[in-house]
Amino acid sequence: VRISELSEATGVPVHTLKYYLREGLLMPGRATSRTRAEYTEEHLDRVRLVRALVEQGGVAIIGVRAILAALDAPPPSQHDLYGVAACAMPSTAPDHPVDDDALALVDQLGWHVARDAPALRSLSAAVRAAEAAGVGLSPGLLRQYAEAMHAVADVDLSVAERAGSAQEALRTVVIGTVMVDPVLVALRRVAQEAVSAERVAGAAPAPT
């Protein structure tokens, strides 16, 4: 299809598609004349992915580029997927040092995690920011949250393991992680209302 049809099919304006092309987020179409190019199903998928990452996922262009580069070069083993995914995913605090508290947490839980993992930097930065806002996170509290997120990660891995190929698994890991974050954040708020209702009901005097 032509670029105008690609635009119609995806709902992304032509000037935005040209921007994606310039930024290397969309591979060039097959040139059919000096000013025209043909785009395929692959382009359609790519545009939908980039749009979802940028508009709904809130991922920065540099993060999108890293994610796409990772998707185009799948790593050898399943375990490596998370290393690649972790590096591809937009880090909230690439330069933040890893705090001793974060290391103590993973050691206490018996988690095998690289001691300079980007996620540990993000964790350290997020804990510090919460503390700056007056939200103290004791080691016990962090441990409880970590255990709940371990259950989330277990679900994540089961989904990735069902993927047919390393390429598809990586796609599942990277896109799934970024796009499911807002789902989890929303579920947390829904669950807060539910737990609050449960506790009020539990504390109410029994009907006579």
Next chain:
Amino acid sequence: VRISELSEATGVPVHTLKYYLREGLLMPGRATSRTRAEYTEEHLDRVRLVRALVEQGGVAIIGVRAILAALDAPPPSQHDLYGVAACAMPSTAPDHPVDDDALALVDQLGWHVARDAPALRSLSAAVRAAEAAGVGLSPGLLRQYAEAMHAVADVDLSVAERAGSAQEALRTVVIGTVMVDPVLVALRRVAQEAVSAERVAGAAPAPT
């Protein structure tokens, strides 16, 4: 203290403090002359809170204003806290309709949640966005994520219940929810690496 000292103590530039004053995010100081005002410990706390919400929490000014308004007018009961908090917290999709799938999920889980809760709108929007990026979330998968986030909400509520007053509980709920989101997101990534390592170890042939 004077505004320059407030700036020094918080690390927030004077022109940003003046912006906070103009936007109503910081209450005016006690005027000591036509051009001078005195600020107290209360101002210091408020500046730190606003800064953490805006800079680390990524909350928009309109969201900060709603959070502060809620903090200044505490609601009567513990259960109401989550309603107020839910409304104060920046919604990612205030106008998105609540999908039938989201309602089916809470019904299936037996959760008591208002059927027009802002969190259900955010959930519906986030699930749709994930699907647009090729991340399908089956009812079974959503349920597993919801159960994990129920564990998170249980921890959240326990923290709020330890608060000394309704005012402090609301502060804990609102600020805790917003500021702990990035901690959970980072913990999810750390846990993914840990679970990935666990599964590789579990799948490896036993040493002889």
